[in-house]
Amino acid sequence: xxxxxxxxxxxxxxxxxxxxxKQSGLPFxxxxxxxxxxxxxxxxxxxxxxxxxGKVPILWDGEAVVWDSLAIVEYLADxxxxxxxxxxxxxxxxxxxxxxxxxxxxxxxxRHECTMNIRARADGYIPSEAVAADIIxxxxxxxxxxxRFGKGGPFLFGAFCAADIFYAPVVSRFLTYGIPVPxxxxxxxxxxxxxxxxxxxxxxxxxxxxxxxxxxxxxRA
Numbered sequence: 001x002x003x004x005x006x007x008x009x010x011x012x013x014x015x016x017x018x019x020x021x022k023q024s025g026l027p028f029x030x031x032x033x034x035x036x037x038x039x040x041x042x043x044x045x046x047x048x049x050x051x052x053x054g055k056v057p058i059l060w061d062g063e064a065v066v067w068d069s070l071a072i073v074e075y076l077a078d079x080x081x082x083x084x085x086x087x088x089x090x091x092x093x094x095x096x097x098x099x100x101x102x103x104x105x106x107x108x109x110x111r112h113e114c115t116m117n118i119r120a121r122a123d124g125y126i127p128s129e130a131v132a133a134d135i136i137x138x139x140x141x142x143x144x145x146x147x148r149f150g151k152g153g154p155f156l157f158g159a160f161c162a163a164d165i166f167y168a169p170v171v172s173r174f175l176t177y178g179i180p181v182p183x184x185x186x187x188x189x190x191x192x193x194x195x196x197x198x199x200x201x202x203x204x205x206x207x208x209x210x211x212x213x214x215x216x217x218x219x220r221a
Contacts, residue, residue, distance in 0.1 A: 001028035004048055006035040006056040008205035010215045012116040012169035015201060016069035017057030019165040022197045023085060024076040028059075034210045070104050073162050085162040092149045096156070096163045099141050103166040110134040114173045118205040120219040125177040135179060138170060142185055154191035168192055176219065 003021050005014035021028045033043055033056065044054025052058045052067035059066045059075070066075045077085040087093045109130035127135060145156040145163065152158025156167070171192045174181060181189070192198060 001026060002031060002048075002060040003028050004031045004033055004056055004058045004060075006033060007208060007210050007212065008032070008201055009118045009208050009210070010116055010212055011035065011056060012111075012172070013055075013069050014057045015116075015169055015172075016165050017059065017072045018201065019168060019197055020069065020073045020076055020085075020162070021059070023160070023162075023165065024080050025084070026076070026080065036212055036214075037210070069166070070100065073100075073165065077162075085165075087149065087157045087159075087161060089149075092157050095145060095149065096161060099145065099156070099163050100166045102141070103170070107134045107138070107170075110138075110170070110173065114177050115215045115219075116169050116172050117176050117215055117219050118172055118202055120176050120216070122177045122219050125179075127177075127179070135174075138167070139181060139185055142167075142188060143182075146184055146188065154188065156188070160195065164192060168198060 001021065003017060005011060005018055008014065018030065031048070033049070034040070035056070037043075043049060048060070049056070049058060051065045055067060057067070057069060057072065059072050061075075061079075064075075066072050073085055087096050109128065113128060113131050114125075142156060149157045153160075155161065156163045171189045173179070174185075174189060175193065193202075
């Protein structure tokens with residue numbers, strides 16, 4: 001398998017696709033394409049990226065091609081078994097799927113105002129009302145998942161699963177912008193941030209030379 005990702009420092013969807021591949025346990029290679037570089041328009045029309053209209057991540061598995069992080073999770077779950085990605089009990093799995101779907105389709109204010117920037121730490125950031133509402137909703141979901149289903153480990157549903165894959169970039173955003181969170185969320189965020197796969201991604205992000213100015217300005221502001 002070959003996974004094409006964007007800049008690790010900024011690309012939240014690439015992080016999700018990469019974590020999904022790691023979770024699958026299947027061997028894969030990674031090709032990083034710097035987003036919005038000088039030859040970006042040509043690159044996004046290349047044979048590797050054309051099926052997704054230039055969006056990352058995109059996964060090639062032989063002749064099969066899958067793009068969009070959620071589709072990648074489901075494709076890999078079909079290959080290795082859903083229990084590797086989703087909690088086994090019906091109640092747990094129902095909430096995990098709902099949380100992933102909500103993350104996939106919602107929180108536009110948080111995405112727009114708090115772009116992912118692993119290397120940065122904002123000083124004195126004050127969220128807008130819309131972002132504050134997104135933060136409250138996410139914390140409510142985290143609290144419910146941990147209280148109802150998280151007894152078996154430090155992650156949302158105990159063991160690391162698709163829900164943690166999808167909320168990992170949120171953890172990064174909360175750290176970058178200094179979002180105050182309650183103690184249970186601090187513990188959860190620490191577990192995600194210190195996960196060996198996240199540590200590998202963070203190290204790669206910190207070693208990148210690429211800078212995308214449009215994703216740096218909100219942090220500086």
